[in-house]
Amino acid sequence: MTPLLVYLFLAAQDGSEQSRFFDERVAPILRKNCLACHNHELADGDVSFEDRETLVKVRAKRGAAVVPGEPEKSALVHAIRRDGDVQMPPGNKLAAADVETLIDWIRRGAPWGAQPK
Ligand code: HEC
Numbered sequence: 001m002t003p004l005l006v007y008l009f010l011a012a013q014d015g016s017e018q019s020r021f022f023d024e025r026v027a028p029i030l031r032k033n034c035l036a037c038h039n040h041e042l043a044d045g046d047v048s049f050e051d052r053e054t055l056v057k058v059r060a061k062r063g064a065a066v067v068p069g070e071p072e073k074s075a076l077v078h079a080i081r082r083d084g085d086v087q088m089p090p091g092n093k094l095a096a097a098d099v100e101t102l103i104d105w106i107r108r109g110a111p112w113g114a115q116p117k
Contacts, residue, residue, distance in 0.1 A: 018111035026105045027116035029098045033089045035116065045086065047076075052112040068110040071103045 030038075030049045037044040040054070047065045048054045055066045067073040079088035080099050087093075094102075105111070 015111075018108065019113035021108070022105065022111050022113035022116075025101050027113065029094070029101060030116045033094060033098075049116055052110065056110065066106055066110050069107065071106045074106050077103055077106065 035049055038047045038049045040048050040050050045065075046059045046062070056064050056068060058064045062075060063073075065075045071077045075086070076088075078084040079086045080094050080102060082088075082093055093099075
């Protein structure tokens with residue numbers, strides 16, 4: 001293969017690998033723990049996990065819930081680490097492994113897959 005083809009091949013693989021990471025690792029956590037309140041209808045906290053565009057959008061007073069590539073700037077990370085005023089999910093905290101998975105996902109640029117529903 002020419003270097004260009006190798007590059008395109010790797011880039012395409014990387015894309016599907018990223019969306020698989022979302023579908024298999026991230027979406028189940030969101031579906032189980034977050035979507036009941038953070039969907040387009042309720043959008044608690046002005047946050048919806050139904051599409052990426054909404055999630056990375058800058059909200060009026062509070063900045064973006066997710067800043068791709070920047071876990072420390074993402075309100076979501078502080079909420080699930082419970083190190084600020086807003087602690088998510090309400091009640092029991094997420095398992096440590098799930099917290100790590102969501103942080104890792106944002107660090108990778110918050111890639112999306114199919115809808116998390
Ligand atoms: C029972 C409903 C409910 C569930 C379940 C829930 N949230 Fe929330 N979430 C809220 C409400 C209500 C707010 C607004 C809180 C406030 O403004 O004080 C909020 C706010 C947020 C915010 C905005 C924080 C900020 O500082 O702007 C984020 C991010 C968030 N939730 C993430 C999550 C994540 C991730 C999960 C799942 C792990 C989750 N939430 C589960 C109700 C919920």
